[in-house]
Amino acid sequence: MAKFSGTRAHVYLAMLPVWIIVLVALVSSTVWTFVISLTNSKLLPVYKFNFFHQYELLLKQPAWQVAVSNLIVFGVLFIAICLVFGFVMAIMMDQRIRGEAFFRTVFLYPYAMSFVVTGLVWQWVLNPGFGIQAAVRGLGFENFTFDWIVQPDRAIYILVLAAVWQGSGLVMAILLAGLRGVDEDLWKATRIDGIAKWRVYTSIVLPIIAPMAATATVLLAVSVVKAYDLVVALTGGGPGNATEVPAKFVMENLFARQNVALANAGAIMMLVAVIAILVPMYYARRYMAQKAEV
Amino acid sequence: MKTLSLAFATTAMAALTTGAATAQSAEVIHWWTSAAESAGVGVIADAYGDTGGEWVDQAVAGSDAAKTSAISRMVGGNPPDAAQFNLGADIDNLVDSAVLAPIDAVAEANDWASVMPQAVLDAVTRDGHVYGVPIQLQGTNFLFASADALDKVGAGMPQTWDEFFETGDKLREAGIVPFAQAGDRDVWFMNTFQAVLASVLGTEEWGQFTGPDGAEFVRSEAFRPVAEIMAKLPSYADSGVSGRQWNITNQMILNGEAGFFIMGGWAIGEIGAAGLTPGKEVLCGVGPNHAPLVVAGDVWAMPAKGDGLTEAQAKLAEVTTSVEVQAEFTSTMGSLPVRSGVDTSKFNACAAAGAKAISDGNSVMALFINFSPEKLGALGSELKVLWVDPDATADDYVETVAGILENY
Structure with a gap:
């Protein structure tokens, strides 16, 4: 207690506004969202409870199932490709190349753009009527076809393409910082032992920068769950329902379809999914940290 | 819970009140x-x-x-x-x-x-x-046509859906997109469906679709032509439908790149804004088949x-x-x-x-009037899915629409 009041009181005091914001804005909103998801509210909140009825409706809806499976495809591909691209770019940067600052800016630049701008730019570039396809055909290649954005079974990959373009620069920046933190002596030692450079990167450097990679993964995972603006700007969920995602389903039901309770049930399901991913990750990192101490 | 929502109300009020309002x-x-x-x-x-x-x-x-x-x-x-x-x-x-x-x-x-x-x-x-x-x-169901495009194939405004598709075939041969469809929002697919529905049903049968036995009506012979036209229409559109805004789509008619376009009266303003005259460079009417205006x-x-x-x-x-x-x-x-x-x-x-x-009394109230936003939303998104499915048949349309009328 003495310790608390003596040296650390000001720390807790400084944290107080943050805690108030977290409790009022975040926790209570989440609780309220959950409570409403248990009612049959349509447009305005009414507190007539029918418990998990909305969840039952939600899970039975084909639109929700499609949205979830789209999100899984998008999420897995986006995170995997971003990590690989980001890692390769970081390694290339790490070779002390000339004009490093220039390339770093170029690669990181897309991240400075919002998803809405990213989506619109790619929508125009890929539109078969006036984008790449039309341009190449204009050059005389009449049979050139690149219209994935309007093909129901391909459009999800276009979403991945645009998101990777935007996100891989961030992964590069994080991993590059990790690479720069690797001890120089380690490199000298491996050179003396004559170990191939790729082997050093995969077997020695990668485990060292694993926490960095984990951070990047969490950041990417968050943007996957949030994916809404990119979809709206790039494909509007189409063609058909090929690129519908849960966040868009929630937003649509919230106001346009005047079904607040169902939308909130969807939002809670998204939260549950995030927790299901983050909790094991948290324990894995704690376990690894403990092992490192031993 | 009540105190909580009260707290929200107070916060929202404090954030939004911009000053004391005068009486008037x-x-x-x-x-x-x-x-x-x-x-x-x-x-x-x-x-x-x-x-x-x-x-x-x-x-x-x-x-x-x-x-x-x-x-x-x-x-x-x-x-x-x-x-x-x-x-x-x-x-x-x-x-x-x-x-x-x-x-x-x-x-x-x-x-x-x-x-x-x-x-x-x-x-x-x-x-x-x-x-x-x-x-x-x-x-909501004006049929716009590019006079230039129709001149090229020697056709006029179609009076029936058969004429519409006939002209469409000729337009396609002339390298013109027969039918322009907007696709950035689900509601445009609903709007096109609504226009087709009105042109087939007329004022008399409209109430049967919006009434309590709608699903039964959809499965009857009277609804059949609607489903057939809807199943045929996507093949007369171009590949760029998905994600295209209505005003961009409207440009296709103004430029003569496309022959026909179904859209609400708000598109009329765009014709004037482009320096063209409604009824001259851009023809318009209320759907083929002497369709009632969907209001x-x-x-x-x-x-x-x-x-x-x-x-x-x-x-x-x-x-x-x-x-x-x-x-x-x-x-x-x-x-x-x-x-x-x-x-x-x-x-x-x-x-x-x-x-x-x-x-003239040739009008019906749009589906927005009777149907809940939830029902309309479901209808729009299902129609959007069917639009991009090249294998969708008239039966698919019947089952989908009937299903929505039953479930919402």
Whole structure:
């Protein structure tokens, strides 16, 4: 207690506004969202409870199932490709190349753009009527076809393409910082032992920068769950329902379809999914940290 | 829970209150933001200003965003004086939640019952009380055609769907996209479906589709042509439908890149804006088959502030529905008046076709009027899915539409 009041009181005091914001804005909103998801509210909140009825409706809806499976495809591909691209770019940067600052800016630049701008730019570039396809055909290649954005079974990959373009620069920046933190002596030692450079990167450097990679993964995972603006700007969920995602389903039901309770049930399901991913990750990192101490 | 929502209400109120309102100021949320639209809303604002009131404009781009803003302010306890909603079932949930003030006094004083079409009055009446001020009506099923494109293949405006598809085949051979479809929002697929539905059903059978036995009707022979046309239509469109905004799609008609386009009356304004004349370079009519005009509209919903209607709200309701404002407002917007006694001689060819259909009694109320937003949303998204499925048959359309009518 003495310790608390003596040296650390000001720390807790400084944290107080943050805690108030977290409790009022975040926790209570989440609780309220959950409570409403248990009612049959349509447009305005009414507190007539029918418990998990909305969840039952939600899970039975084909639109929700499609949205979830789209999100899984998008999420897995986006995170995997971003990590690989980001890692390769970081390694290339790490070779002390000339004009490093220039390339770093170029690669990181897309991240400075919002998803809405990213989506619109790619929508125009890929539109078969006036984008790449039309341009190449204009050059005389009449049979050139690149219209994935309007093909129901391909459009999800276009979403991945645009998101990777935007996100891989961030992964590069994080991993590059990790690479720069690797001890120089380690490199000298491996050179003396004559170990191939790729082997050093995969077997020695990668485990060292694993926490960095984990951070990047969490950041990417968050943007996957949030994916809404990119979809709206790039494909509007189409063609058909090929690129519908849960966040868009929630937003649509919230106001346009005047079904607040169902939308909130969807939002809670998204939260549950995030927790299901983050909790094991948290324990894995704690376990690894403990092992490192031993 | 109550204290919690109270806390939310207080926070929202503190954040949103912009200053003490005077007795006669009216704060109005609407989604009229394009050039022609803001000129139109200016007509109402000026007329309201002339009565000594102060108009506080809250324009929010996009109908969904504007409604969201209005609803969250009602929930938060700081409602605007009036907010734009779609005519029809859009206000049902607001009426059920008892957040709107009845406008009966104004409706009676101005004899709405005799100057407004019965269907319009019905669309704003719940349990015998009037809960919305009709602002304008809008035809949603105009068939636009590029005169240039039709000239090239020597065709005129089609009178039947068979003629439509015949001309479509010729257009395709001439390298012109036969049918332009907008695809960035689900509602455009619903709109095209609605236009086809009206052209096949006419005024007589329309009620059977929107009525309680709708699903049964959809499975009957009478509905069959609708499904067949819907299954055929996507093959007459180009590949760029997905994600394309309606105004970009409209450009295809203005440039002569496409032959036909089905869209609401709001597209008429774009023709003039492009320096073209409706009825000359761009032909228009109300669907093939002598289709009835499918009428949608907008209303002011007036949230209750204390006891009943405030003075400002009553005045706004009166001004909006007056003959003078209706005449100037609708001609600026390219829409149709909500009442009789308005001079329609200044209308362009397209708007006049719509006005004539209404005065001839050849009109039906749009699906927005009867169907809940949930039902309409489901219909739009299912139709969008069928549109991109090259294997979708007429049977698929029948089953999908019947399923939605049963389930929502």
